[in-house]
């Protein structure tokens with residue numbers, strides 16, 4: 552694609568990087584078929600190719616973009632399916648992040664939208680604030696139909712995402728056995744130690760699905776690694792980045808780099824939330840300092856599952872989180888590990904399409920997100936599996952209300968299969984799950 556940036560504009564490294572990305576696009580349109588918003592809406596401006604054109608025009612022109620451009624950029628999920636498909640290697644993440652930052656800096660959103668976006672950034676990046684918000688949300692939950700009738704879609708969408716509908720799934724019981732902020736921050740090197748890892752603590756996952764971190768600590772310890780929860784670590788910055796609050800995201804990244812620097816020598820920084828992992832892996836681009844980040848499934852695939860095995864019989868649908876399959880290009884390892892651990896793994900049709908979670912997308916674009924969720928849930932149900940495993944807390948929260956089966960993180964299953972406790976979501980009082988352990 553041709554560009555016409557001025558020399559002055561190209562003095563900005565961000566613009567220079569965007570120009571390089573735009574120029575790689577040859578307009579072939581391969582990406583349109585795998586873009587969820589184009590699949591749903593059939594509008595070129597809601598396809599990667601169309602958005603690249605809009606972004607080019609916006610960045611070249613400078614200043615406040617037209618509302619229509621903001622609408623089509625806002626509808627992008629940042630799922631990066633286009634990056635997986637593109638044969639020319641267009642760095643779409645660079646473009647969409649730059650576009651969002653430009654819009655945030657130059658576009659005057661209506662004040663309710665501004666308030667909502669600022670509120671989401673304030674609440675979702677701190678576990679303590681999120682806990683309070685969830686408590687308040689439960690109090691006003693009966694008002695969800697009223698909010699829907701009044702057209703307050705983001706509020707209604709937030710209430711639908713509250714964890715109680717997936718009590719048997721992601722946010723389930725067994726909280727007493729989970730790790731909390733009052734638990735130790737170091738899990739010492741096992742007898743046959745192989746190294747030391749920082750486990751990213753995250754913001755949303757410890758509140759919505761605390762059992763995931765507990766399972767991860769057990770699995771990593773059993774695999775021979777000392778696990779450290781770094782003091783002073785905060786949000787990875789992914790949500791702020793998604794909202795175009797780039798400077799806030801950069802400040803979070805820098806604070807984390809300082810916290811990890813104080814933690815001593817490590818083998819890797821391991822994440823259990825794929826969305827955070829993608830953000831960590833972009834620190835090189837975002838703040839110029841790459842970190843040894845690994846998704847936990849990628850890490851366990853490299854170091855090997857613990858040798859212990861339980862004889863299990865359970866069909867598991869593997870839902871590939873976009874941040875894992877597109878953002879980090881980790882595709883084969885998760886289903887392979889689950890199969891190696893003894894599960895009967897079913898892949899989901901249209902697995903490349905996003906479930907609609909995408910950071911705060913399911914709140915900000917709730918109609919599109921619900922359509923994607925229902926499509927994904929139908930494909931998952933069609934596998935006939937007893938349980939679905941998703942490696943990102945956002946996907947777990949998004950899918951649970953639409954599914955009759957429990958939603959777990961793959962790490963919970965791997966932990967169980969190698970000697971850990973049965974995931975709380977599978978210990979359903981009604982005995983729905985027929986899993987032998």
Ligand code: SF4
Pocket residue numbers: 585586587588589597598599602626627628629630631632633634643
């Ligand atoms: S990131 Fe996803 S939604 Fe956005 S243009 Fe690419 S494929 Fe489409």
Ligand code: SF4
Pocket residue numbers: 575576577578579580581582583599600603633636637638639640641
């Ligand atoms: S597949 Fe790549 S090169 Fe082709 S239109 Fe899409 S972004 Fe451009």
